[in-house]
Amino acid sequence: MSDAAVLGFSAVSLVIGARRLFDRLDLCLGRGERAAIIGPSGTGKSVIQRLAIGMTPPLTGSVALFGEDLGALPAAAQRRLRGRCGMVFQGGSLIGSLSVEDNLWLALDAAPAARKRLRRRIDRALFDFGIEHAAPIIAGNLSEGERRRVELARAFVRDPELLILDEPLVGLRADADAIEAVLARQIIARGRALLLLTQDRGLAHRLCERVLLLENGVLVQQDGADVAPFASA
Numbered sequence: 001m002s003d004a005a006v007l008g009f010s011a012v013s014l015v016i017g018a019r020r021l022f023d024r025l026d027l028c029l030g031r032g033e034r035a036a037i038i039g040p041s042g043t044g045k046s047v048i049q050r051l052a053i054g055m056t057p058p059l060t061g062s063v064a065l066f067g068e069d070l071g072a073l074p075a076a077a078q079r080r081l082r083g084r085c086g087m088v089f090q091g092g093s094l095i096g097s098l099s100v101e102d103n104l105w106l107a108l109d110a111a112p113a114a115r116k117r118l119r120r121r122i123d124r125a126l127f128d129f130g131i132e133h134a135a136p137i138i139a140g141n142l143s144e145g146e147r148r149r150v151e152l153a154r155a156f157v158r159d160p161e162l163l164i165l166d167e168p169l170v171g172l173r174a175d176a177d178a179i180e181a182v183l184a185r186q187i188i189a190r191g192r193a194l195l196l197l198t199q200d201r202g203l204a205h206r207l208c209e210r211v212l213l214l215e216n217g218v219l220v221q222q223d224g225a226d227v228a229p230f231a232s233a
């Protein structure tokens with residue numbers, strides 16, 4: 001992996017149950033680069049997100065985040081590197097019993113003395129995704145679309161260098177175009193790196209410079225003009 005890479009998979013293999021999900025997978029994402037991994041349901045896109053942040057270790061091969069081999073790091077150091085990433089998980093990961101604001105405070109992991117200074121970041125992130133009114137709402141009571149906006153706001157609240165977004169627009173329906181525009185502003189215009197995991201080829205081509213198809217456990221570079229739906233989807 002080059003020194004400037006924010007994320008690198010090197011010959012990553014993984015077996016889940018009886019199935020070999022990946023076989024010697026290589027992936028390198030440089031600082032400020034945007035790549036999408038597309039593929040039909042069940043091909044392993046969400047598992048790639050978990051590998052990228054050390055939540056699932058590879059069977060063989062290695063994953064480096066910000067140049068550091070995750071497999072060689074203790075849990076606390078892995079957490080510190082994860083803190084430099086903004087993430088949206090497909091199934092959602094807000095704590096339903098906490099308010100929206102408290103969910104964002106958790107993501108900031110701020111010392112009490114820093115709270116006054118960081119308060120603006122929370123307001124700003126919620127504002128960017130058009131959800132500023134939701135700060136006091138208990139996350140478990142949000143609508144599906146509101147929850148997705150809050151998850152996106154949380155992904156950006158730490159000013160991340162790398163975004164790893166799994167189906168970020170699912171659940172947004174009519175608001176998807178507006179939120180996509182916010183993502184473009186927050187990621188492309190700000191020069192942040194992005195790993196996008198999605199079945200949505202159109203979104204992948206609009207947001208990313210590189211689109212890779214995950215097929216039979218390997219990544220295949222896609223032609224930029226190809227926006228046809230998956231034959232098997």
Ligand SMILES: Nc1ncnc2c1ncn2[C@@H]1O[C@H](COP(=O)(O)OP(=O)(O)OP(=O)(O)O)[C@@H](O)[C@H]1O
Nearest residue numbers: 016017039040041042043044045046047048090199
């Ligand atoms: N913890 C697990 N235990 C058993 N099987 C798992 C586990 N995690 C993932 N899988 C399996 O690995 C495969 C890939 O799952 P994954 O969620 O990564 O697919 P995906 O490409 O993200 O699909 P989708 O587009 O539908 O979200 C699936 O067959 C899934 O059932």
